[in-house]
Structures are given as C-alpha cells and as structure tokens.
Amino acid sequence: MYVGYIPLVCLFYISANAQSPFGSGITVGTLDSTALDEASGLAASRVHPNVLYSHNDGGDLSRIFAIDSTDASIIAEFGISGADHYDWEDIAMGPCPDKSSCIYIADAGLNHHRPVNMIYRVREPGAVRDQTLTIIDKLPFIWTEVDGQTLLVDNHGDMYMVSNVNGGKGLIVHIPSSAWGSTTPFNATSSVHLNITTHHHDPGAGDISPDGTELIIKARNHVYYWKVQNNDYLSAVETPPIEIPHHSERLGEAVCWDVNGTNYYTLSEGRHAPLYKFVRLPSGPAVG
Ligand SMILES: *[C@@H]1O[C@H](CO)[C@@H](O)[C@H](O)[C@H]1NC(C)=O
Numbered sequence: 001m002y003v004g005y006i007p008l009v010c011l012f013y014i015s016a017n018a019q020s021p022f023g024s025g026i027t028v029g030t031l032d033s034t035a036l037d038e039a040s041g042l043a044a045s046r047v048h049p050n051v052l053y054s055h056n057d058g059g060d061l062s063r064i065f066a067i068d069s070t071d072a073s074i075i076a077e078f079g080i081s082g083a084d085h086y087d088w089e090d091i092a093m094g095p096c097p098d099k100s101s102c103i104y105i106a107d108a109g110l111n112h113h114r115p116v117n118m119i120y121r122v123r124e125p126g127a128v129r130d131q132t133l134t135i136i137d138k139l140p141f142i143w144t145e146v147d148g149q150t151l152l153v154d155n156h157g158d159m160y161m162v163s164n165v166n167g168g169k170g171l172i173v174h175i176p177s178s179a180w181g182s183t184t185p186f187n188a189t190s191s192v193h194l195n196i197t198t199h200h201h202d203p204g205a206g207d208i209s210p211d212g213t214e215l216i217i218k219a220r221n222h223v224y225y226w227k228v229q230n231n232d233y234l235s236a237v238e239t240p241p242i243e244i245p246h247h248s249e250r251l252g253e254a255v256c257w258d259v260n261g262t263n264y265y266t267l268s269e270g271r272h273a274p275l276y277k278f279v280r281l282p283s284g285p286a287v288g
C-alpha cells in the first residue's frame with residue numbers, strides 16, 4: 001500500500017532521506033448530511049471519544065458540526081452564540097481560561113470583504129447533542145497579511161496564524177495566550193515563512209499535536225510534517241518538512257491529529273465529502 005504512493009511523492013520530496021511515518025489513507029466514510037458541504041477546518045475533541053469538529057467556509061451560520069470519526073456521520077450541530085461568521089477558515093483545540101478544553105475558531109478569510117481577523121473560543125460541551133454554545137471570549141488581531149486559512153494552537157494555548165499565499169510560503173505569526181482579554185487588536189508580526197513550495201494559493205489548514213511536538217500543514221496537494229522541539233514552531237517551519245500522504249481533494253482545507261496525536265484526518269469541501277484517516281506506521285522510522 002505504501003509502495004504505490006512513492007512515485008507520486010518522490011517528485012516533491014524535499015527531505016532527501018526522510019521516509020513517511022504514515023500509511024496511505026483509508027476512507028472512514030462520507031459526510032451523511034449536506035449541511036456540512038464546505039468543510040474548512042477540522043479538530044479532534046479532547047473530551048468525547050471519536051468526535052471531530054468541523055465547520056463550513058464563509059457565509060454559513062455560526063455553527064460547528066460534530067462528526068463521528070469512525071464513519072463520518074454527523075452526530076450533532078452546535079450553534080455558536082456571540083460569534084459572527086464572515087469567513088471562518090480553521091478551528092483548533094486549545095485550553096479554556098479554566099484549563100478545560102476549548103474549540104478555537106479563526107475568522108480570517110477574504111470573502112467579499114476585508115477579513116475580520118478574529119479568534120473566538122468556546123468550551124467543548126459536556127454532551128454531543130444539538131445545542132447552542134456561547135463563546136467565552138474573542139481576540140481581534142492585525143497582521144500584514146491579506147488572509148489566512150490556518151490556525152494552530154499548542155498545548156499551552158499559544159496561537160499561530162499562517163497566511164494564505166501563492167506558492168505556499170505563508171507567513172506564520174505567533175499570538176500569545178496572554179493576548180486574550182484585550183479589546184485592542186493584537187499586532188502579530190513575524191518574518192518567518194514556511195519552508196515549502198506549492199503551486200497553489202495555500203496552505204489551507206494545519207494542526208499541532210495534542211502534546212505540542214508535531215506539526216502538520218495541509219496545502220492544496222501536499223501534507224507537510226515537522227517534528228517540533230520545545231514548542232518552537234517558528235524555528236521548526238524554517239526547516240524543510242517531511243511530506244506525508246494525502247488523497248487528492250478538490251478543495252481540501254481541513255486536517256487534524258486524532259486526540260492521541262497518533263493518526264491524522266483530512267476532509268474537503270463538497271457534499272458528502274470523504275473523511276480520510278492516515279494511520280501512523282507502527283514500524284515507522286523515528287522522525288526528527
Ligand atoms: C505593528 O507592529 C509593527 C512592528 O513593530 C509596526 O511596524 C506596525 O506599525 C504595528 N502596527 C500597528 C497598527 O500598530
């Protein structure tokens with residue numbers, strides 16, 4: 001199964017002797033509701049086993065869908081009160097102020113208007129059923145970039161946004177967890193770009209592993225992996241990544257680790273989109 005993937009990947013291999021530690025993906029199912037038809041972000045619940053969260057791209061209601069990661073069925077819809085939805089581009093898991101588990105939402109896309117550049121966070125509910133959740137707080141930010149589709153949050157609650165650019169070498173900025181609570185927008189500055197090259201306007205998504213040591217970034221036709229030391233994501237992304245498997249998706253803008261940081265999932269826009277799962281190879285080489 002892995003062998004079939006090599007010819008495709010080699011063309012783009014950046015890291016000469018690195019081998020993917022993940023197998024080629026399997027389809028766990030296709031979305032069973034057309035309410036989620038422009039999936040633009042993906043994150044794994046830290047509370048509810050086998051639950052992933054996703055949301056639609058620009059123009060939808062303020063809502064998050066809970067997906068069963070074993071069959072891609074949609075099991076609940078959460079209305080998000082207190083948050084506007086201009087162009088939500090990514091979600092990620094991170095701590096709430098009381099250290100319980102929160103879903104972070106980035107409204108940072110360019111969709112018929114200037115990006116609003118806002119991050120919201122809402123506590124994960126105790127039960128996965130249809131309900132309305134109220135945001136805990138919101139964090140406006142400014143940066144030099146036109147728009148971004150990638151929000152990363154690490155295990156300490158530090159946030160990173162990656163801009164969406166031609167060629168994929170997006171700028172990555174750090175937004176510290178201490179930025180919450182200010183009404184003036186946080187001025188996120190950086191000179192660090194991803195060490196990748198694509199042929200599209202991307203990347204479209206990303207996720208930091210629950211323990212903070214691994215980073216995955218999804219570009220249109222690539223998925224990139226970095227091992228990260230000491231939560232130093234800015235230094236990590238300046239080094240060449242390892243390219244890891246993906247399935248071709250028309251508009252794949254969603255990726256996440258599972259709750260254990262073992263395997264990863266991708267999901268794309270479109271009705272009844274397939275949810276792909278990429279399993280870490282038990283015999284895979286040590287990375288990093
Ligand atoms: C943001 O910070 C940069 C770098 O310090 C500075 O040049 C820029 O003027 C700041 N922007 C605002 C709106 O304060």
Ligand SMILES: *[C@@H]1O[C@H](CO)[C@@H](O)[C@H](O)[C@H]1NC(C)=O
Binds near residue numbers: 194
């Ligand atoms: C990408 O990584 C290579 C190898 O470490 C380095 O030589 C190059 O300067 C990096 N490129 C950027 C844009 O950081």
Ligand SMILES: *[C@@H]1O[C@H](CO)[C@@H](O)[C@H](O)[C@H]1NC(C)=O
Binds near residue numbers: 259260
């Ligand atoms: C995560 O690990 C726990 C404990 O080993 C296991 O029960 C669970 O199935 C794992 N979850 C996923 C999504 O792999």
